[in-house]
Amino acid sequence: MTDTEDTKLDSPSPPRRVALYVTCLADLMRPSAAQASLELLQHAGCDVTVPTGQTCCGQPSYNSGDYSGAARIAQQVIEGFENFDYVVLPSGSCAGMMIEHYPALFEGEWRERALQFAGHVYELTTFLLEICDYHPPKQEHAKPVAYHDSCAGLRELAVRSQPRRLLERAGIEVQELSQPDVCCGFGGTFCAKMPAISGDMSDRKLKDIESTGCDTLLGGDLGCLFALAGRARRTGNDVHFRHVAEVLIGDDVTPPIAESEER
Structure with a gap:
């Protein structure tokens, strides 16, 4: 084995690039939950970004039957978050919307993008335990x-x-x-x-x-x-x-x- 190969094997893995999706309720009414989520992810060794363009996940529109409105919101979320390794949310409700319901809003290319996006979305405690094996x-x-x-x-x-x-x-x-x-x-x-x-x-x-x-x-x-x-x-x-x-x-x-x- 060459010195270069040995160095490559010993190099630490790069940190996980995580986008924190704050959620509306945390943003407007309980920012301490978002701050705690950010700190937990950082303590778990993640490189965390909080994209500034994030808005509602579209769940209120979806649950009220406004599927076209929900689809427009979903497209905005996907475009803003799909280039991160992971998208993590301190909410099973919003995470469920993205994982389970975004793909159902679309057909064709956007459905494929929604499916690929959904595969990188995690509820916070699931991500900390199953992906990071985090010990608080x-x-x-x-x-x-x-x-x-x-x-x-x-x-x-x-x-x-x-x-x-x-x-x-x-x-x-x-x-x-x-x-x-x-x-x-x-x-x-x-x-x-x-x-x-x-x-x-x-x-x-x-x-x-x-x-x-x-x-x-x-x-x-x-x-x-x-x-x-x-x-x-x-x-x-x-x-x-x-x-x-x-x-x-x-x-x-x-x-x-x-x-x-x-x-």
Whole structure:
């Protein structure tokens, strides 16, 4: 073996080029979840870019039946992100939209581009565990937490064990809900169209959380967490809500969702 060949074999692999898709809810209402996601990816050895031209993933249009509008948004997302090695999102819902539904919006060349793009899209905890084999810093004296599996992440992307394994690696125990795979009642526009049913579903979820004895619920989708936190505040429930990325990165400064620093 020549010196040149030996040097080539010993050279470290280049870092993964990752585009972080922030999502609308993180951008507008919970930037700490996006910041935590960015830091986790960097700690995992990724070269992370946050493209400035990103907008909505198109899910609201798609779920409302505006497929042509959703397709226009999808084309914009694909064009802005397809040249990265990976696209990572702190949301199973938005990731599911890109992976499962973008290809269905198109035919021909754009369908092929959407399929190729979808193959590089990952929900955050799946990417950290399965692609990076990431080990978060151990957190001493961390209290047990409950965890909510969002419908889209669970059913479209099989996101269940990944966040739990990362939390376990961080030394954080998860106390399981009796019905962890039952909807929280948010469901996008469902909560606005059928508020009574949505509220009842949220109340049931809150009771399930209380039964664990934990005072904090984690999740990977801000829509679910916002809905539950809002319901909890309106009904006098004292459970706290955080995105799993915030806890994995050790963010103990940002107040829980729907709470002020003075609470």
